[in-house]
Amino acid sequence: MTVLEQPGSSRRKGELPGPPPAWHPRVAPAPLLPDAEPHRVLGTDAARQLDAALLKRLYVQLVRGRRYNTQATALTRQGRLAVYPSSTGQEACQVAAALALQERDWLFPSYRDTLAAVARGLDPVEALTLLRGDWHTGYDPRACRIAPLCTPLATQLPHAVGLAHAARLKGDDVVALALVGDGGTSEGDFHEALNFAAVWQAPVVFLVQNNGFAISVPLAKQTAAPSLAHKAVGYGMPGRLVDGNDAPAVHGVLTEAVRRAREGGGPTLVEAITYRVEAHTNADDATRYRTADEVETWQAHDPIALMERELTARGLLTDDFAAETRDGAEEMAADLRERMHQDPPLDPDDLFTHVYAERTSQLRQQSDQLRAELAAAAATDEPAQEARP
């Protein structure tokens, strides 16, 4: 780097009327500035610092999570899900995000993060309504403190900031944790959300799951930054870089960030490096843009395998525990399979119910029209009015 001049070498030193005043914050300065070196790669030793119970909980959720992913993918083949963006390979991030939160905290998932919601305790069937083609949000976000799965990338991040800010205004010590992908960091909403969070010192944690791809576009076409965690610097918040396949490490970083947020320390940006083992969704063909070799390399760094090695090393992976874990996951999958094979009850009139708190006269007319059409179709014993594309 060419430095035209070093700071302090001005001969005008002392003549200047002090540092330019506008440069000084005119309100109390933000309590946090980024560290001189704003990021750390966290290694994989975190597991040995966690207590056994938590470690086992993480493991149980990872195994269930993997099973959930394979089951959901199977459901797409059976026509029971319209589409499924798998988080296979990313279970450590999903599970750690869920477990790092207290019950009163909020999770802001993207469309890929149904598993995080499920690991938080949401009924998998409710988590999947959007993806099965039923109503967009199958659960009450306020009841479970999980925002709707967000499809337009990065647009949920300002929501998380606003909610966390509102909670603080109300005096509640609630933290919001928002998930976003590497691709999503390129959107303007990412930038605006992080900036608002830092200016407001909102209790929010941003977790970037950097799985290397945005559909087919690799990270190198997404950013020239040394890491996505480096982006924290430009907002004046701490950035953390973590091995996203190491569940205890992700859990540790997130727990620390959540704690800091809860204590008034403001937002943190966490980048977890992981890998999307499956295609973007079942509709995608990943062979068009990456090699089988690459996938295999990553499978050797599988979050469940890593965890099992760790548990074994600590003598925690007994046969009983392993079997119990497996059985629990199978049970969940069987239940999910069975319930997803039942058609959900559908009422076409619901189309008009929640557009506004009360139906407008226009919507009442349209609802009457649809009702009449359906009645006429039923009377003539023909199938109901259908689009014929």
Place this chain on the structure above:
Amino acid sequence: MTVLEQPGSSRRKGELPGPPPAWHPRVAPAPLLPDAEPHRVLGTDAARQLDAALLKRLYVQLVRGRRYNTQATALTRQGRLAVYPSSTGQEACQVAAALALQERDWLFPSYRDTLAAVARGLDPVEALTLLRGDWHTGYDPRACRIAPLCTPLATQLPHAVGLAHAARLKGDDVVALALVGDGGTSEGDFHEALNFAAVWQAPVVFLVQNNGFAISVPLAKQTAAPSLAHKAVGYGMPGRLVDGNDAPAVHGVLTEAVRRAREGGGPTLVEAITYRVEAHTNADDATRYRTADEVETWQAHDPIALMERELTARGLLTDDFAAETRDGAEEMAADLRERMHQDPPLDPDDLFTHVYAERTSQLRQQSDQLRAELAAAAATDEPAQEARP
């Protein structure tokens, strides 16, 4: 900062299948990563490194620029300009931006940057059409390589990136320099433009004129970052911090950034710390949000005064040169005043001329309608059709 674990302390070292592959750029890596310490405050000694001719050119433009600002402000009081956002106090940035460019380069001004355009050689009357209420762009942007003055904040930044990228694709060594304010850095378009520029290694330079305010909002409510130049880190481009009232320093930093861009070194983000001495525009009342003291402090750091001290120290500010400079500025102002007092020719039919390359049948009808209305009004000797608010 709490570091849960230091990098490299993992006992798995060697077991991991190498660093995660997706983490390695899949295409050739960007040639530039930010410096370990990404920003420098440049002092004010740059003047002594410039040759006398350039120093004098800068000075002449500063004095003209100030005169232009006061003249334009006067024109608002005379009802000859609809509105004027003054750059008084920011002339060093404006002038240095203009002079750092080659003729083939492009300037992307914001609505406050008419002076930069004028310092580049644009006729002040043409620069002011937008602000006088006449057609939005009074000049041919391709002929003078100055993009239209951009009002929606930061939206011109992606244009600069696209143009610079297009030039490089065509094999032209053209650089684009885009101006934006401190407030504008909060917009999503700022983020997206810088990211595209870095990923594409586009020959573009972003100059943030940090004048401490976005209308009434001080910097501290705009960002929590240690500096706006720090934002460069998150895009993988160099960031520079410079005293924005020191014309030689700004010129030096920009010239270096332009050179780097031209040579294929990619984009640079420059933050120039300056101050908006006047209100936001003539319509604004700055006393509502800042003290007279603050303004005075900054006036003591006036770019013209700084420059005069420098020129005097180098023995360049002769009485003749000073008088000549003053006279040139007065002449420009007199000419501007006189020509702005003439009403520009207006043809209402122009409303329809450039909506599309060819008028649609709808626009032909509307043009006929207006023509008929105007003829009828003229026939009855009444004033033409007017909105009566």
Place this chain on the structure above:
Amino acid sequence: MTPTAATARKPATMAQALTRALRDALAEDPTVHVMGEDVGTLGGVFRVTDGLTAEFGEDRCTDTPLAEAGILGTAVGMAMYGLRPVVEMQFDAFAYPAFEQLVSHVAKMRNRTRGALPMPLTIRIPYGGGIGGVEHHSDASEAYYLATPGLQVVTPATVEDAYGLLRAAIASDDPVVFLEPKRLYWSKADWSPEAPGEVPPLGRAAVRRRGADATLITYGPSLPVCLEAAEAARAEGWDLEVVDLRSLMPFDDETVCASVRCTGRAVVVHESSGFGGPGGEIAARITERCFHHLEAPVLRVAGFDIPYPPPMLERHHLPGVDRILDTVARLQWESDWTEGRGV
């Protein structure tokens, strides 16, 4: 109520009535939060939020960073937590960066969650031309909001309505795009904040002038122009009715159709461009409902199909009295009227 000293009506501007509405809403409901660019210390570029930060503190009336999507996006999150944000967009065209948040979240959140997450947001947007504003400062952008199910679109044209409709918008459990006709900010009427008038329900048009021959249907900035046109028309022997829609969505078919069924002729007047603008919708739905009452097609007076022109030419673009009367004259008053003026 008989006016007392305290409730005596004095001249007040629309801007003052809006300020009062915000103030009263903040005072009555602790969940109301005002936010936007320059709304705090400065009181907004139109001074509509003047004094609110001083009275209620920075947490209730907040200067945000300069990013419209961020403003609206964080407001969505605040609403998710139970607050009632009132967002100011500084000018019409500067609401566009927030378009995605508006269309994909504000308008859809209640529906998406089957009622679990209502969006009681008010988005105040100064809109329209006639103030000599340079480009991006004069857009009549209501067509975008009208085409977005889930939003309510409201615009006052009188001082009293400015207060009442804004109170109603803030009180509504659904999002309201509240369009403030900026050239009426300084319009005056006798009005007292102590007796502000009833808070009208959203979705009700008002007949501002009774007339028998034809109906002018309008809203916001064009109401005064239509009233002036109706006055001028009287001199030419026409008796025009004037309907102020006040709320574009919900749309008051009843009031509008009742008027047109009586007069048999209608002209829709608005500033925004004709093609794809609100007038098409209004004319079409009147025609669907009142076809056999119509003596002539419903005609439109609208801005031309052009980007908003520079101040020096805007008077040619904006619907004015003469253009309205010319259009009224085309409503086939002679019984031997024949078609064929071509396409």
Place this chain on the structure above:
Amino acid sequence: MTPTAATARKPATMAQALTRALRDALAEDPTVHVMGEDVGTLGGVFRVTDGLTAEFGEDRCTDTPLAEAGILGTAVGMAMYGLRPVVEMQFDAFAYPAFEQLVSHVAKMRNRTRGALPMPLTIRIPYGGGIGGVEHHSDASEAYYLATPGLQVVTPATVEDAYGLLRAAIASDDPVVFLEPKRLYWSKADWSPEAPGEVPPLGRAAVRRRGADATLITYGPSLPVCLEAAEAARAEGWDLEVVDLRSLMPFDDETVCASVRCTGRAVVVHESSGFGGPGGEIAARITERCFHHLEAPVLRVAGFDIPYPPPMLERHHLPGVDRILDTVARLQWESDWTEGRGV
């Protein structure tokens, strides 16, 4: 031209015709650049850009970072330098982040600079429903673009038009929002890339079926539905004409009015919500121009005024044959028809 072996028409899909149009444009004009999310290596999520990067290189068909405003904004800059960018937005709702660039720059740049900076951009947007897409993947967003002077809005409904109109759009010196009806991507017709048919001028509607009793006016995804409805109507004794608009702006008043003047009755059919949608504009302008030829008001069959519904319910929302025929039946065929079905 008589078909030879090379020009023989074989079944081709609309997606293939679009790909071919891009390919031919890239080959013929070195200033054409294709850009967007996943358009390179992957060939786009609908494979419309398949093979282009392989044939023309990454500089001519470029995978961009994931940021729609950035994509369109950089494309504006490229156009300022003389290039002719063809931008892909991945889905209808994901074009909204680029709304400000579209409205404030793409649509206005030529006008702002009095012709000095034309914007020969094509913005391809897969739109509409009927493919079982989850929310944000099925919006019919044309109303937003129609209300924006400076834009052209074009949408093909046939394989041949997909090629011809896309070529015309790319060749146009003005910006075109090119709406691709995504559920017709896989529709097939006999068509040969070697004899692709003439490149039609933008702004011309096509009469797809002649009929005497009433005109169905439609475009894009609803054309096949209207043709099917016309077929079904024949069984009930109605002879329907079907007009495919192809270009919503410029609007072909001539063809539309000529048809309606003959039939005296018209129904406008589209997927996007009725209120504030294109149908209002179309119905209003027909009525303005053909009032005395109309036996009945112009009616509309449109999506309901609701956010796009989930896949399991979308069939109730989309205009279908029965709903179109029901509406045709309401065109006052009996001479003793009286009004009064209420508002």
